[in-house]
Each structure stands twice: as structure tokens, then as C-alpha cells.
Amino acid sequence: MHELRKDPLLGKWIAVLSDSKGPDFYLEKNAEHPAHGPDDEGSCILCAGREHEAGREIFAIRGGNPPDWYTRVIPQTSPLFQIEGELGRRGVGMYDRMNSIGANEIIIESPQHTICAEDSGIAQMSRVITTYKYRLSELEKDPRLRYTHLCKDCGRAAGEGYRHPHSQIIATPVIPKGIKDELDGAKAYFYYKERCIFCDIADEEMRTGKRIIMDTANFIAFTPFAPRFPFEYWILPKKHNCAFQDIRNEEVEDLGFILMSTLKKMKYVLHDPPYSYVLHTAPNRVPRKDHWHTLGDDFHWHIEVMPQLLKKSGFELSSEFYIMATSPEDAADYLKGASPL
Amino acid sequence: MHELRKDPLLGKWIAVLSDSKGPDFYLEKNAEHPAHGPDDEGSCILCAGREHEAGREIFAIRGGNPPDWYTRVIPQTSPLFQIEGELGRRGVGMYDRMNSIGANEIIIESPQHTICAEDSGIAQMSRVITTYKYRLSELEKDPRLRYTHLCKDCGRAAGEGYRHPHSQIIATPVIPKGIKDELDGAKAYFYYKERCIFCDIADEEMRTGKRIIMDTANFIAFTPFAPRFPFEYWILPKKHNCAFQDIRNEEVEDLGFILMSTLKKMKYVLHDPPYSYVLHTAPNRVPRKDHWHTLGDDFHWHIEVMPQLLKKSGFELSSEFYIMATSPEDAADYLKGASPL
Numbered sequence: 001m002h003e004l005r006k007d008p009l010l011g012k013w014i015a016v017l018s019d020s021k022g023p024d025f026y027l028e029k030n031a032e033h034p035a036h037g038p039d040d041e042g043s044c045i046l047c048a049g050r051e052h053e054a055g056r057e058i059f060a061i062r063g064g065n066p067p068d069w070y071t072r073v074i075p076q077t078s079p080l081f082q083i084e085g086e087l088g089r090r091g092v093g094m095y096d097r098m099n100s101i102g103a104n105e106i107i108i109e110s111p112q113h114t115i116c117a118e119d120s121g122i123a124q125m126s127r128v129i130t131t132y133k134y135r136l137s138e139l140e141k142d143p144r145l146r147y148t149h150l151c152k153d154c155g156r157a158a159g160e161g162y163r164h165p166h167s168q169i170i171a172t173p174v175i176p177k178g179i180k181d182e183l184d185g186a187k188a189y190f191y192y193k194e195r196c197i198f199c200d201i202a203d204e205e206m207r208t209g210k211r212i213i214m215d216t217a218n219f220i221a222f223t224p225f226a227p228r229f230p231f232e233y234w235i236l237p238k239k240h241n242c243a244f245q246d247i248r249n250e251e252v253e254d255l256g257f258i259l260m261s262t263l264k265k266m267k268y269v270l271h272d273p274p275y276s277y278v279l280h281t282a283p284n285r286v287p288r289k290d291h292w293h294t295l296g297d298d299f300h301w302h303i304e305v306m307p308q309l310l311k312k313s314g315f316e317l318s319s320e321f322y323i324m325a326t327s328p329e330d331a332a333d334y335l336k337g338a339s340p341l
Numbered sequence: 342m343h344e345l346r347k348d349p350l351l352g353k354w355i356a357v358l359s360d361s362k363g364p365d366f367y368l369e370k371n372a373e374h375p376a377h378g379p380d381d382e383g384s385c386i387l388c389a390g391r392e393h394e395a396g397r398e399i400f401a402i403r404g405g406n407p408p409d410w411y412t413r414v415i416p417q418t419s420p421l422f423q424i425e426g427e428l429g430r431r432g433v434g435m436y437d438r439m440n441s442i443g444a445n446e447i448i449i450e451s452p453q454h455t456i457c458a459e460d461s462g463i464a465q466m467s468r469v470i471t472t473y474k475y476r477l478s479e480l481e482k483d484p485r486l487r488y489t490h491l492c493k494d495c496g497r498a499a500g501e502g503y504r505h506p507h508s509q510i511i512a513t514p515v516i517p518k519g520i521k522d523e524l525d526g527a528k529a530y531f532y533y534k535e536r537c538i539f540c541d542i543a544d545e546e547m548r549t550g551k552r553i554i555m556d557t558a559n560f561i562a563f564t565p566f567a568p569r570f571p572f573e574y575w576i577l578p579k580k581h582n583c584a585f586q587d588i589r590n591e592e593v594e595d596l597g598f599i600l601m602s603t604l605k606k607m608k609y610v611l612h613d614p615p616y617s618y619v620l621h622t623a624p625n626r627v628p629r630k631d632h633w634h635t636l637g638d639d640f641h642w643h644i645e646v647m648p649q650l651l652k653k654s655g656f657e658l659s660s661e662f663y664i665m666a667t668s669p670e671d672a673a674d675y676l677k678g679a680s681p682l
Binding site (some may be wrong): 011 | 350352367368370421493494499522523538566567569612619649
């Protein structure tokens with residue numbers, strides 16, 4: 001089993017893989033031709049027709065023409081986390097370790113190797129959102145899992161594992177530092193203002209309009225005031241809600257529409273860049289309803305879309321002081337104005 | 342002037358460049374051929390013989406054969422921060438901005454375009470360390486500058502600005518989040534244990550020996566227990582000292598030796614990878630001596646060397662939960678065992 005380790009200085013957890021690799025692994029990985037690999041069409045186990053090779057099916061939305069499914073969820077083929085076992089938290093000298101208990105699943109977003117969900121129309125995009133909702137709702141029932149990540153990497157330079165359109169579920173037995181910092185920041189703001197910082201950001205962005213890419217009945221898409229990546233943008237529900245799993249059915253299609261539309265705009269403006277997106281939602285074990293309906297008032301789920309256009313320098317990596325060559329206002333203008341087919 | 346902006350959620354500051362770039366900037370940047378560019382030998386303004394084109398000389402160590410200098414410090418040609426002006430902190434709606442007041446300098450580590458300091462011998466390496474010390478000591482006198490970064494990027498994929506051997510000084514009017522998190526973590530440990538966490542880490546690493554690459558009279562080089570990058574390593578003074586600027590003369594050569602030796606090992610084992618290193622030292626305005634000699638007890642300067650071998654995924658970028666394909670113990674073994682010429 002892989003090992004989780006805690007950095008004693010920053011409190012962040014990392015995973016050390018059990019099959020530790022030598023220097024040649026990185027040379028080979030970086031030399032891989034982007035157009036060839038074990039995940040070529042024809043050898044891709046995520047494709048329709050190879051379902052029997054892809055491991056146990058965890059979930060599927062069925063129907064339509066053959067292959068008779070729209071989305072499928074399967075276990076990650078080389079999982080970072082496994083569901084069976086004990087957490088086994090222990091100290092070793094001054095350090096802390098635990099077992100890599102968790103969940104790691106692949107969400108197959110299309111039966112076809114080369115057609116993304118966002119190019120298949122709003123019905124398919126809504127099925128993808130429904131699949132996300134179903135898996136996050138299921139995984140939060142396991143009391144060992146503190147946080148469920150939903151993330152998508154698209155393009156080799158964004159670290160994608162397969163070319164086939166897919167996203168990934170990674171449920172961890174700890175709340176990772178990147179998420180904890182966000183929860184703490186939102187809590188500090190709520191303590192001071194007695195308002196949700198994300199609701200305030202949505203109001204401010206709607207008021208000035210300078211960074212809005214588009215909005216729908218239920219969502220806004222905007223470039224944040226102080227982003228980490230050029231052309232980074234967020235999708236935020238207009239109505240306060242801390243947990244994505246609580247998304248109402250009438251909001252699913254609306255989210256599918258704004259995510260599909262903005263991804264198409266982003267891919268058009270930036271010439272199909274490598275990108276990742278991640279869902280930020282409330283941790284699993286936080287009760288979301290109490291007698292006074294105040295729990296969960298200080299967090300607000302959202303999606304962060306991160307195009308990977310430039311390498312980060314050592315200064316940026318070390319200081320988290322990011323340098324933006326494009327202002328968020330200009331980025332929003334480019335994205336807002338784009339009319340992809 | 343560029344604009345600094347504060348992320349209201351995480352408290353981090355970023356810089357938005359005044360000459361905002363369109364999407365084509367990133368396409369062109371990524372299409373640049375790694376072997377050609379404005380910084381080719383012959384057109385490189387950092388080279389010996391072109392001193393008159395490189396702007397005002399801030400500092401130099403002179404002597405030896407022509408060109409009569411070993412190291413030089415000049416202003417960054419496209420500076421992120423400028424020394425003249427007012428901080429101008431102000432609120433805009435719910436957000437915070439300020440002017441990009443600070444310092445941004447290039448430390449030229451060799452008169453020759455293709456010969457790194459670490460390949461020029463211990464005398465040159467010690468001059469580079471002395472140059473670092475001199476500039477950090479000077480810049481901490483400016484009360485507007487809260488933190489002085491020293492960082493080196495080597496290789497296009499590590500974001501280097503010039504091919505010519507150089508490092509960079511970036512002095513900022515705020516303490517960036519990446520540094521503040523580290524200071525806060527060290528302070529929390531000191532509060533609880535009444536000991537410096539870095540001294541404890543040095544003791545633990547010397548005791549187990551599993552992650553030590555090498556040690557000298559005054560320094561150890563080791564792979565941290567929970568790194569962010571495969572083959573990442575740190576150089577730490579054995580004797581407690583919060584500020585690099587206070588390095589004693591007899592330690593300068595020793596630091597030059599361990600930095601030179603480990604860089605050569607790392608480049609040999611990993612086949613000359615892109616890498617960055619950064620100096621982490623105490624913030625500028627913290628008094629380091631008081632009547633009881635206890636100030637600065639909770640921080641300990643060190644150098645972090647970060648090879649850039651793999652792209653980070655969206656999960657890693659968002660959660661700061663890093664996946665290590667090589668264990669720090671194996672990485673230390675590879676580096677320790679390497680005998681480059």
C-alpha cells in the first residue's frame with residue numbers, strides 16, 4: 001500500500017508510492033510522444049466495447065444507442081487510494097504516517113475516445129454532472145473519508161492519465177492543505193463579517209461586471225480578482241450552498257450549460273490548451289443542517305478552471321506569489337467575446 | 342507600474358503586469374525553440390564584454406583575468422518590482438491593491454555564457470554565496486521591503502529568464518503566503534515544543550541517516566520526509582540561525598562546497614533536469630537580537646532545491662496533496678551514491 005506522510009512544518013499530507021521509481025522513470029515519461037501511448041484509441045480500456053477489461057463498474061447512466069451507456073464510473077487502474085483496510089495513523093520519530101485509505105475512481109464522460117462531453121451537447125453534459133453528484137453523495141457516507149475531490153485533467157501538460165474524456169474522483173482520509181486553507185479563509189471572513197465570502201464575491205462581481213464571462217439563472221462564471229493562473233475562471237452558484245451534492249435537479253442542466261459554454265470559449269480563445277478543473281465543496285463529515293440552519297453558512301461550493309499556459313518559476317512555487325501576464329479583466333473580455341461554433 | 346492584488350480568501354498577494362498580454366503571448370512563448378532565443382550567446386547582455394548594455398551595476402566582485410569581474414549584480418531588465426514610489430495600499434470594493442514597490446535584481450554568476458558557477462570550482466561558488474549575502478544585507482535596510490527572495494531557475498521548463506548562469510533577487514513589500522505559512526508552522530511548533538523545528542529535523546535526519554545526501558562541518562543536505570517534488574532536497578545549517586545574512590565568513594566556503602557538490606550530483610543523476618532553488622530566510626523587519634537573545638529562535642534559514650521532473654495534476658495544484666513516485670529515502674540513496682566528475 002502507498003504511504004501518506006505529513007509535512008511537520010506546513011501540515012500538508014503527501015503520498016509516497018509503494019513502487020518507488022528511479023531517475024529513468026522521469027526521462028521516459030517526459031520523452032513519451034504526445035500522440036502515442038498505451039491509451040491510444042484501439043488500446044484504450046475506457047472506450048465502448050472494452051467494458052469487460054475496465055474492471056468492476058461502480059455506476060453508469062444507461063440508455064440510447066449502442067453501447068447503451070452514456071457515462072460510466074470504474075475504479076482507477078493504478079489507484080492512489082484503496083477502500084479496504086485500516087487508517088493506521090502512527091508516529092515515526094518526529095514524523096507522522098498513515099495508510100492510503102480512500103477512493104480513487106475514473107468517471108468516463110463519453111463512450112467515444114475522441115468526443116468530449118462539452119462537444120456532445122447539453123444532455124450529455126448534464127449526465128456528467130449527475131454522475132458527479134451521485135458519486136460524491138455515495139462517498140460522503142464512508143466515515144473514514146474526510147474529503148472528496150472531483151478533478152479533471154485535459155492534455156498531457158496538465159498531467160492527464162488517459163486521452164479518453166474522463167475525470168477523476170479522489171477521496172482522502174484527511175482534508176488536504178489546499179482545501180483547509182480555503183475553508184479557514186472563508187471561516188475567518190464569516191467570523192468577521194457574518195456573511196459568506198463567496199456570496200460577497202458574487203455580489204461584487206455582478207455589481208462591477210468587469211470580470212464576468214457569462215451568467216445564467218443559477219450560476220456565474222468569472223475570472224477571480226487575484227488568480228493563480230492566467231485565464232483561470234470560477235463557476236459559482238448564485239444562491240448560497242456549501243455542498244455540491246445538494247444541487248437541485250433544475251440546477252444540473254444549468255450547470256452543464258455554463259460549464260460546457262465556458263470550456264468551449266476557453267478552448268477556442270487559447271487554442272485548445274492543457275487545463276484542469278476541480279470542484280471545491282464542503283468536507284464530508286461536516287453536518288449541513290441544524291436546528292437553526294446556520295451550519296455550512298461559511299462555505300460555498302464552486303468549480304475552479306485552471307488553464308496551464310506557462311511554467312511557474314521557483315519564486316512562484318516557493319512564495320505562492322504568482323505573476324499574471326494577463327489581467328483577469330482582459331481574460332474575462334477575451335472569454336466573454338468568444339463565439340466558438 | 343504593475344499592480345499587486347490580494348486574494349480575499351487565502352490572503353495571498355499576486356502581481357498583475359501592466360502590459361497585459363493576449364492569448365497569442367502564451368502560444369509564442371511555448372513555441373520558442375529551447376536552443377534559440379533573444380538570450381543566445383552573442384546576443385546575451387549578461388555576458389562579459391556587454392557590460393555597458395546591461396544597465397547600472399549594483400554590485401560586483403572584481404579581480405582575476407579579463408573581464409576583471411567574477412560576479413555582477415544588475416537591475417532586472419523587465420523588473421517585477423521597482424524601488425521608486427509609494428506603496429499606495431488601497432481598497433477597491435471588497436478587494437485590496439497596492440503598487441509593485443520592491444526590488445528585482447539579476448545576480449550574474451559567471452562572466453561566461455555556458456559555464457555554471459558549480460562547474461567553475463569552489464572559489465567561484467563562494468563568490469556567488471558572498472554576493473547573495475551582500476545583496477540580502479543591503480536590501481533588508483529598506484523599511485518598505487518585508488521579504489527578500491533569492492531564487493534561481495535553471496532550464497526553460499523551470500521558467501528561466503536567461504540561459505546565462507544567474508539567479509534573481511525579488512524583494513517584496515509583503516510577506517508572501519508560501520513564506521508566511523512556513524513561518525507560522527515553525528512558530529506553532531516552537532510554541533508547543535519550545536524548540537526550533539528545523540533543529541529538530543536536522544537532529545532526526547542525522548540520527549536516522551536515511552535521507553542524508555551529505556554533510557559538512559556546518560551543513561547537512563537531505564531529502565525532506567514529505568517533499569513537494571521528487572528528488573527535492575534541502576540544505577540546512579547545523580547550528581541554529583534564522584537569517585542567511587548572518588552567515589559567518591568561515592561558513593561561506595562550506596556552503597559553496599555543499600551546494601556545488603549536491604547540484605553536480607543532482608544534475609548527474611537526473612540527466613541535467615530543469616530545476617529551481619530558493620533561499621528561505623527570516624523576514625526583513627524581524628529584529629534578530631534582543632536582551633535575552635531569544636528573537637529568531639523559531640526560524641532557521643535553509644535552501645530548497647526543486648528539480649522539475651513531472652507536471653503537477655489539477656488534484657495536486659488544488660489540494661497541495663502531492664504524489665511522490667520516488668520515495669525521499671530512494672532519492673537520497675541515488676544522490677548520495679552519485680560520483681559526477
